[in-house]
Amino acid sequence: MTASPTVRSELLRQRSRSARLFLLPMILALAVVAGWPLLRTIYFSFTDASLTNIDAAKWVGFKNYLSWIQLKSGRTIYSGLLVDPAWWNAVWNTVRFSVISVALEAVFGMIIALVLNAEFKGRGIVRAAILIPWAIPTIVSARMWGWMMNDQFGILNDLFMRVGLIDHPIAWTASSDTAMIAVLIVDVWKTTPFMALLILAGLQMIPGDIYEAARIDGVHPVKQFFRITLPLVKPALMVAIIFRLLDAMRIFDLIYVLTPNSAQTKTMSVLARENLIDFDKFAYGSAQSTLLFLVIALMTMLAIWIGRVKLDGGER
Amino acid sequence: MTTIRMQDLRKSFGTFDVIKGVDLEIEPGEFMVFVGPSGCGKSTLLRLVAGLEDITSGTLAFDEKIVNSLTPSQRGIAMVFQSYALYPHMTVYDNMAFGLKLAKGSADDVKRRVHKAAEMLQITDYLDRLPKQLSGGQRQRVAIGRAIVRDPKVFLFDEPLSNLDAALRVATRLEIAKLHAKMHETTMIYVTHDQVEAMTLADRICVLRDGNVEQVGTPLELYEKPQSIFVAGFIGSPKMNFLTEQFADAYKTDILGVRPEHLEIKDKDGLWKGKLLLAENLGSESFLYIDIGAKEPLVVRQDGSAHQQPGELLCVAPVNNNIHRFDQSGRPAAN
Amino acid sequence: MPMSIIKNTAFYALVAVIVVCAVFPFYYAIITSFRTGSAIFTIEYWPTSFSVANYVNVIASGSFARNLLNSIIVSACVVTLSLLMAVTAAFALSRVRFRGRSLLLLTILSVSMFPQIAVLAGLFEVIRLLGLYNTLGGLVFSYMIFTLPFTVWVLTTFMRDLPVEIEEAAIVDGATPWVIITRVFLPLMWPALVTTGLLAFIAAWNEFLFALTFTSSTETRTVPVTIALFTGSSAHEVPWGIVMAASVIVTVPLVVLVLIFQRKIISGLTAGGVKG
Numbered sequence: 001m002t003a004s005p006t007v008r009s010e011l012l013r014q015r016s017r018s019a020r021l022f023l024l025p026m027i028l029a030l031a032v033v034a035g036w037p038l039l040r041t042i043y044f045s046f047t048d049a050s051l052t053n054i055d056a057a058k059w060v061g062f063k064n065y066l067s068w069i070q071l072k073s074g075r076t077i078y079s080g081l082l083v084d085p086a087w088w089n090a091v092w093n094t095v096r097f098s099v100i101s102v103a104l105e106a107v108f109g110m111i112i113a114l115v116l117n118a119e120f121k122g123r124g125i126v127r128a129a130i131l132i133p134w135a136i137p138t139i140v141s142a143r144m145w146g147w148m149m150n151d152q153f154g155i156l157n158d159l160f161m162r163v164g165l166i167d168h169p170i171a172w173t174a175s176s177d178t179a180m181i182a183v184l185i186v187d188v189w190k191t192t193p194f195m196a197l198l199i200l201a202g203l204q205m206i207p208g209d210i211y212e213a214a215r216i217d218g219v220h221p222v223k224q225f226f227r228i229t230l231p232l233v234k235p236a237l238m239v240a241i242i243f244r245l246l247d248a249m250r251i252f253d254l255i256y257v258l259t260p261n262s263a264q265t266k267t268m269s270v271l272a273r274e275n276l277i278d279f280d281k282f283a284y285g286s287a288q289s290t291l292l293f294l295v296i297a298l299m300t301m302l303a304i305w306i307g308r309v310k311l312d313g314g315e316r
Numbered sequence: 317m318t319t320i321r322m323q324d325l326r327k328s329f330g331t332f333d334v335i336k337g338v339d340l341e342i343e344p345g346e347f348m349v350f351v352g353p354s355g356c357g358k359s360t361l362l363r364l365v366a367g368l369e370d371i372t373s374g375t376l377a378f379d380e381k382i383v384n385s386l387t388p389s390q391r392g393i394a395m396v397f398q399s400y401a402l403y404p405h406m407t408v409y410d411n412m413a414f415g416l417k418l419a420k421g422s423a424d425d426v427k428r429r430v431h432k433a434a435e436m437l438q439i440t441d442y443l444d445r446l447p448k449q450l451s452g453g454q455r456q457r458v459a460i461g462r463a464i465v466r467d468p469k470v471f472l473f474d475e476p477l478s479n480l481d482a483a484l485r486v487a488t489r490l491e492i493a494k495l496h497a498k499m500h501e502t503t504m505i506y507v508t509h510d511q512v513e514a515m516t517l518a519d520r521i522c523v524l525r526d527g528n529v530e531q532v533g534t535p536l537e538l539y540e541k542p543q544s545i546f547v548a549g550f551i552g553s554p555k556m557n558f559l560t561e562q563f564a565d566a567y568k569t570d571i572l573g574v575r576p577e578h579l580e581i582k583d584k585d586g587l588w589k590g591k592l593l594l595a596e597n598l599g600s601e602s603f604l605y606i607d608i609g610a611k612e613p614l615v616v617r618q619d620g621s622a623h624q625q626p627g628e629l630l631c632v633a634p635v636n637n638n639i640h641r642f643d644q645s646g647r648p649a650a651n
Numbered sequence: 652m653p654m655s656i657i658k659n660t661a662f663y664a665l666v667a668v669i670v671v672c673a674v675f676p677f678y679y680a681i682i683t684s685f686r687t688g689s690a691i692f693t694i695e696y697w698p699t700s701f702s703v704a705n706y707v708n709v710i711a712s713g714s715f716a717r718n719l720l721n722s723i724i725v726s727a728c729v730v731t732l733s734l735l736m737a738v739t740a741a742f743a744l745s746r747v748r749f750r751g752r753s754l755l756l757l758t759i760l761s762v763s764m765f766p767q768i769a770v771l772a773g774l775f776e777v778i779r780l781l782g783l784y785n786t787l788g789g790l791v792f793s794y795m796i797f798t799l800p801f802t803v804w805v806l807t808t809f810m811r812d813l814p815v816e817i818e819e820a821a822i823v824d825g826a827t828p829w830v831i832i833t834r835v836f837l838p839l840m841w842p843a844l845v846t847t848g849l850l851a852f853i854a855a856w857n858e859f860l861f862a863l864t865f866t867s868s869t870e871t872r873t874v875p876v877t878i879a880l881f882t883g884s885s886a887h888e889v890p891w892g893i894v895m896a897a898s899v900i901v902t903v904p905l906v907v908l909v910l911i912f913q914r915k916i917i918s919g920l921t922a923g924g925v926k927g
Contacts, residue, residue, distance in 0.1 A: 008370060008385070009367065009370050009371070009384065009385045009386070009387070010385050010386060010387045010390065011367060011368075011370075011387040011388065011822065012370055014387070014827065014828065015747050015828055016747060016749055018743070018747070018827070018828035018829065019742075019743035019747040019749055019828075020743075021739075022739035022740055022742055022743040022828070023739075023740050023743045023744070023755070025735075025736045025739070025740070026736045026737065026739075026740040026799060026803060027740075027755075029736060029795050029799060030758075030759070030762055030795075030796075030799060030800070032777065033770075033774070033777075033792060033793060033795045033796045033799075034762045034765060034770060034796045036773065036777065037770035037771075037772070037773025037774040037776070037777055038765070038769060038770050038773060039773065040772065040773030040776055040777070041769055041770060041771070041772040041773040043773075044772050044773070049772075054775075054776055054779075111665075111669075112669055115662075115665060115666060115669065118662075120662070120663075120666070122666070125670065126666055126669060126670055127913065127917075128910050128913060129669070129670045129673045129674050130669065130673045131909050131910065131913055131916070131917075132673055132674055132677055132906055132909075133673055133676075133677075134909070135853065135902070135905045135906050135908075135909040136677060136902050136905070136906070137856065137857035137875055137901060137902065137905070138857055138859065138875075139857070139859050139875040139876075139878050139879050140680075140875075140878060140898040140901055140902050141676065142879075143878055143879070143881075143894055143895075143898055144676045144677070144679070144680045144895070144898060145676060147679075147680070147683065147891050147894070147895065148676060148679060150891075152692075153691070153692045153694065153891075155679060155694050155696070158694045189672070189673075189676070193673070194920065197917055197920055198920070201917075246764050249766070250766035250767065250768065252767070252768065252859070252860050253859035253860060253875075253879075256859070256863075256879070257879045268768075269766065269767075269768040269860075272768050272771075273768060273771065273860070273864070276771060276772055276775075277864055282772065285772065286772040289766075289768050289769045289770075289771060289772060290769070292766050292768060292769060293765070293766060293769035296764060296765075296766050296769075297761070300761055300764045304757070304760070366823065368819055368822065368823075387822070387825075388822055388823045388825075389822075389823065389824065389825030393823065394823065395819075395820070395823045397816045397819065397820060398816070399814065399816050401814065401816035401817045401819065401820040402817075402820075403817065403820070403821075403835055404817075404839060405838040405839060414821075414824050414826075414834075415823070415824030415825055418824055418825045418826055418830065419825055462820075462824075466824075
């Protein structure tokens with residue numbers, strides 16, 4: 001019997017062999033469906049590809065992003081995505097939409113979460129009720145609200161006029177003043193429940209005796225919210241906000257259906273798809289997709305860094 | 317009948333050494349207990365024997381056959397876990413039969429062996445139940461049953477009693493002792509941090525400390541001839557008193573150890589004198605804490621309940637000079 | 652104690668506002684769907700008429716029934732395929748130590764954040780190359796991009812919490828990793844599988860961008876696309892009654908499922924969210 005060198009045991013070999021085998025289908029699937037298409041999109045953004053003739057794409061460098069011609073007169077004319085007002089309009093719309101919708105959802109979500117965190121009769125009904133907007137497909141909710149916001153026959157105008165909020169019917173989705181508001185209303189209605197549930201999960205992790213201690217100390221409920229609840233629920237709230245922000249940045253279907261032709265609500269995703277498929281500016285659309293990807297990738301990295309998402313937990 | 321031989325066995329997790337070179341031979345059919353404070357490496361050592369952890373270096377042999385790289389089932393071990401680790405979705409019968417079925421045993425054979433083990437542990441009535449329908453003690457029996465049916469060469473226990481309440485723990489301890497008597501051909505290793513379990517169950521005890529073997533011996537050897545202050549302090553309850561300075565000087569040693577049960581109260585002319593700080597009455601016995609001017613109060617055990625009052629001045633002396641002498645390094649002092 | 656009565660009233664008023672806001676649009680869609688002809692164009696807050704004509708119309712006419720079937724097929728296939736791949740992958744990711752595990756988890760997490768539009772161009776090419784354009788297979792294929800990372804992630808967090816000792820007991824019993832997954836873990840995981848599967852099903856059922864882009868004929872569309880493209884020749888000719896009937900048909904099964912599994916869904920959502 002001599003001292004043996006470090007040999008990996010049969011058990012460990014078996015496990016790592018199986019692990020490789022188990023991961024292979026998923027990794028392959030993700031590579032084909034996500035990795036490769038992403039690389040191709042980025043590649044197309046540097047070519048002159050068109051929808052009808054993708055195979056004949058030729059490399060054109062940064063032309064889709066920015067190019068310039070010097071005229072004889074000495075004037076330089078810039079063209080490309082980075083000087084395209086339509087693109088910057090879409091960027092502005094996306095940012096505006098994301099920030100406002102997520103802020104509203106955070107506030108309303110917090111209110112609903114606080115209500116659901118209280119003990120009262122009928123709590124189950126409320127929880128079931130707020131799950132309904134979440135369960136309804138986005139397209140359906142866009143259609144439902146589109147009907148309710150109809151300028152002539154919509155119930156929303158009728159309701160607001162009865163209450164006295166407005167004095168004449170509004171063409172919510174068609175008017176350039178209200179298109180963004182219409183989109184915001186529907187998005188907030190649809191996604192606040194998700195926010196509320198995430199915040200509620202955070203609230204329920206706060207130990208009850210903290211509140212008991214606060215009550216014994218006679219802390220005013222408002223002060224209690226800002227001094228105890230908010231700081232303790234902040235991590236969950238931040239995660240929810242970051243999630244929703246990333247999600248809001250890529251919004252497509254709601255706007256495509258609710259306000260299809262409004263320049264006030266055209267976001268990066270809507271514009272990119274328009275160029276890719278409808279306008280046969282495949283390469284240009286790819287460049288827009290690539291930029292949107294870059295923005296979201298940066299935000300994701302930031303979010304992961306901020307949230308320090310725990311990735312390596314567990315025993316083995 | 318399996319001999320287990322460890323030679324310079326080491327285990328590290330990254331740069332952290334948990335087992336730092338263990339040499340140990342366990343006799344065929346022996347009941348060996350690994351004992352030590354938490355973090356001493358006793359569970360890791362058991363898991364090395366089981367094959368659940370990879371051995372970093374050194375050899376582990378069952379009957380001269382090196383088993384370092386074999387899987388647990390290839391080694392022919394069975395193990396009882398601290399949390400029982402029963403499969404929650406399987407009946408008691410299926411829990412016990414699972415391993416046999418995987419080993420492709422014939423249906424008749426599986427049935428026969430499960431029933432035999434169930435009878436031995438008196439759980440035949442529960443065979444159709446799910447683990448959640450059983451009490452803690454019954455679950456523990458099933459866990460033991462699951463190990464028995466496999467007819468293991470080596471039987472491993474990882475703190476099997478620590479999830480049971482005090483009364484059940486004593487009863488199950490007795491069961492395990494009986495089991496060992498019945499399965500006297502099976503080598504058993506038992507891990508615990510409880511020295512009472514170690515003393516009552518073991519043929520031999522292996523005291524571990526910081527990944528090293530501190531002492532191996534029968535329970536009595538460990539009690540009577542501890543080879544270090546650590547073992548002396550770990551075995552025996554309450555813990556041995558350790559005295560230094562003038563108290564030790566009188567015995568010409570650095571550290572003087574006296575067990576509470578080896579001290580008695582004298583009417584007068586005791587060796588040490590001091591005020592009684594506290595008397596703990598357990599009915600059958602009592603413990604007196606006496607301030608004799610040492611760093612810590614001296615603990616004295618006496619039969620029956622204590623009649624002394626706190627504040628009383630008492631004289632104490634070791635019985636029959638039953639003392640342990642240690643040098644500065646914590647080893648027994650040479651004469 | 653008038654103060655507490657005021658407080659209570661205010662609280663229940665708030666509760667009522669929340670419930671009404673949440674439920675009213677769906678309620679209104681349902682009552683609209685039961686009204687036909689010119690009745691639709693009078694504003695009513697309460698159900699005044701009950702006619703199933705819109706439902707008969709939507710099912711009988713056009714390709715709606717076919718599209719509904721498409722949605723069911725696509726969603727079911729997507730859920731089955733992603734759960735199959737995710738269960739084994741989750742075992743490897745939660746239970747086996749290997750180099751690059753954190754990096755792999757990070758990659759999977761970032762894929763779930765991918766804006767779908769970013770892969771649209773490349774995916775369009777791949778789908779055409781594979782001959783999957785305008786087929787249900789193409790949709791199943793492309794939907795993997797969002798269901799797979801999600802299911803892998805949720806099942807990984809779930810499997811991580813399964814007791815180590817049960818797995819070790821199985822190892823001692825001689826179980827291989829495959830046996831551990833199929834005969835020990837899967838029976839313990841069915842609640843997680845139901846939840847994850849349901850959430851993936853809902854995501855696939857609701858998907859719009861890929862369904863719109865990778866299909867071209869009415870026979871291969873899924874219901875969200877059909878509903879989105881129900882338009883008349885002008886805005887005033889939108890067949891609102893039919894649109895609402897179709898919407899209700901598409902939504903009711905989801906709402907029923909969600910209400911049945913609401914506890915599990917809430918825990919699944921927050922597992923994917925808070926930890927993800």
